[in-house]
Amino acid sequence: MNLAHAAPAAVDEGMTCTVADGWWSLDPERPSQPEPVKVVKLKSLTTGEPGVWVQPARGKLTDQQMHIALRRLSDCH
Known part of the structure; x- marks a missing residue:
């Protein structure tokens, strides 16, 4: 099984990125849509996956x- 992840090449604290499936969407007609987020801290998940x-x-x-x-991040700047 290949567990490779397609993560953005360069992400740092303070950057703004997009989460494609933002479940906290503002639009009740589209409960999951791309949502902008601010990167607060780089920290691996408990599984060891980059987080x-x-x-x-x-x-x-x-x-x-x-x-x-x-x-899960894309379009980081």
């Missing part, structure tokens, strides 16, 4: 942080 702590850039959860797999 990041992110904070949503819009909506009701902008004061919350989530620990997700690095491979």
